[in-house]
Amino acid sequence: MSVLSETIDWFSRSSTWSGNDGIPHRLVEHLGYTALTVGIAAVVAVPLGLYIGHTGRLRGLAVAFTGAVRALPTLGLLTWFALLVGLGLTAPITALVLLAVPPLLAGVYSGVESVDQRTVDAARAQGMTEIQILTRVEVPLGLSIILGGLRSATLQVVATATVGAFIGLGGLGRYIIDGQRSSDYPQMLGGSLVVVVLALLLDGAWAIAQSLTSGRHTRVLV
Amino acid sequence: MSLKKIGALAAVATLGLGLAACGGDPTEGDAAASDTIVVGSADFPENEIIAEIYAQALEAKGIKVEKKLRIGAREAYIPALEKGEIDLLPEYSGNLLAYFDKDTTATSTEQVDDALDDALPSKLEVLDAAPAEDKDSLNVTKKFSTDNGVTSIADLSKVKDLKLAANPEFKTRNYGIPGLEKVYGIKDVDFTAISDGGGPNTLKALLEGKVDVANIYSTTPSIKANDLVTLEDPENLIAAQNVIPVINKKKASDKVEDVLDAVSEKLTTEDLLDLNGQNQGDDKVAPATLAKQWLEDKGLV
Incomplete structure (x- = not known):
């Protein structure tokens, strides 16, 4: 039997769909890690990105920082953090947050910066405070690009969260790591396909959110 | 160029190569000259050290040796052995x-050695196995051992909510979770898969008490360094992995066998722990140097 037909076989087994090793449980775990990571990354990156985008300060630093962090290999960071803090959620989530912050930060400040400077000046001339300009003009007008940052961060995290399985975490990475170590390639391919489908679905959801916030819809939100 | 000419040229070339390659036996084919033994090794330090020991021991007795070390995994070097590209390599019996x-289903040293003789392809044979073993071993901290009265895998059945860390394959292999239940009646193990082969992350989980038991290869220096207790395995759940020379039958002359048997007789698990410790410790002593030292210490050169 080819790996492909064995993979179809793997998907059709009832054991693949039930219990702690079943796809539903692993999928929920995986979504949990992804949500937690993107959530923490947003808490860090969104305020910082708004500040950079609105004031233009620290921009050079942010560009250099995000560029450097993007170059760090997540698997290496993960192993290192696990050696520092031990097993559990902290090490993998920290490593993944470092992966998610650069695209998110870039999305937020680019979104705010993308707003036409004349529009911002007009708002200021009308007597809006800086906070009002940010929340009522810059964020709504740049929302599509800001969501683009969230979209790209989510996509990277959902695909990379599989490395958590390397140090004992659950999630869909279990199929890939376990399958490889026990030469169970159908399980490995099956797990990868679930990750791919999940990534495409999440990306699609963000794409819809983005299209809803661009163009004429923007006015509704303002 | 016509086909005839190509054919003639090929014939001449083959003849020339054949004459150049073998001084004696024309059936040797593409193997190295018949009196040279090509020693290979797997791609990890311990195996390289043992291969160096074999090579230097043979050289000391005037046997011509060529080294092709760090070849890769079993899937790469066994075919190379069968093809005659290498002649000798240190292996692990199980x-x-x-x-x-x-x-x-063989697990004890004797069972494995017997089964090996039948299982090997006709071109290859194994010589005497060394007492030295490098295999999966279940380890606990000294404190856990004393507190729970655990010195053997069998004792683990009385520990409640047992937490165990090992490589992912431990979950499905015969010697892993299924074997613990079948052979020792240990059920409901909370299993954590850590993919570092009993390396630093596995060790940390054990030392911090995140898990009770960790699977660490028996010749890993960290076992000694952290005073871990390696659990006995009275039912031979984990197959024996004695270090054993596997050799191309054509190259296994009496002289070669005598040299390798003498090496195997002296090589112990303690030695491997010590050699690995020196190789991976602060000094990072090279395999060739370690091999030379060991042979001198044992009076084999």
Whole structure:
């Protein structure tokens, strides 16, 4: 039997769909890690990105920082953090947050910066405070690009969260790591396909959110 | 160029190469000259050290040796052995057997050695196994051992909510979770898969008490360094992995066998722990140097 037909076989087994090793449980775990990571990354990156985008300060630093962090290999960071803090959620989530912050930060400040400077000046001339300009003009007008940052961060995290399985975490990475170590390639391919489908679905959801916030819809939100 | 000419040229070339390659036996084919032994090794330090020991011991007795070390995994070097590209390599008995006989049930040293003789392809043979073993071993901290009265895997059945860390494959292999239940009646193990082969992350989980038991290869220096207790395995759940020379039959002359048997007789698990410790410790002593030292210490050169 080819790996492909064995993979179809793997998907059709009832054991693949039930219990702690079943796809539903692993999928929920995986979504949990992804949500937690993107959530923490947003808490860090969104305020910082708004500040950079609105004031233009620290921009050079942010560009250099995000560029450097993007170059760090997540698997290496993960192993290192696990050696520092031990097993559990902290090490993998920290490593993944470092992966998610650069695209998110870039999305937020680019979104705010993308707003036409004349529009911002007009708002200021009308007597809006800086906070009002940010929340009522810059964020709504740049929302599509800001969501683009969230979209790209989510996509990277959902695909990379599989490395958590390397140090004992659950999630869909279990199929890939376990399958490889026990030469169970159908399980490995099956797990990868679930990750791919999940990534495409999440990306699609963000794409819809983005299209809803661009163009004429923007006015509704303002 | 006409076909005839190509054919003639090929014939001449083959003849020339054949004459150049073998001084004696024309059936040797593409193997190295018949009096040279090509020593290979797997791609990890311990195996390289043992291969160096074999090579230097043979050289000391005037046997011509060529080294092709760090070849890779079993899937790469066993075919090379069968083709005659290498002649001799240090192996681990249980894993070697499992490579040729996936359904084997042999686990004790004697069973494995017997089964190996039948399982090996006709071109290859194994010589005497050394007492030294490098295999999966279940370890606990000294404190856990004393507190729970655990010195053997069998004792683990009385520990409640047992937490165990090992490589992911431990979950499905015969010697892993299924074997713990079948052979020792240990059920409901909370299993954590850590993919570092009993390396630093596994060790940390054990030392911090995140897990009670950790699977660490028996010749890993960290076992000694952290005073861990390696659990006995009275039912031979984990197959024996004695270090054993596997050799091309054509190259296994009496003289070669005598040299390697003398090496195997002296090589112990303690030695491997010590050699690995020196190789991976702060000094990072090179395999060739370690091999030379060991042979001198044992009076073999």
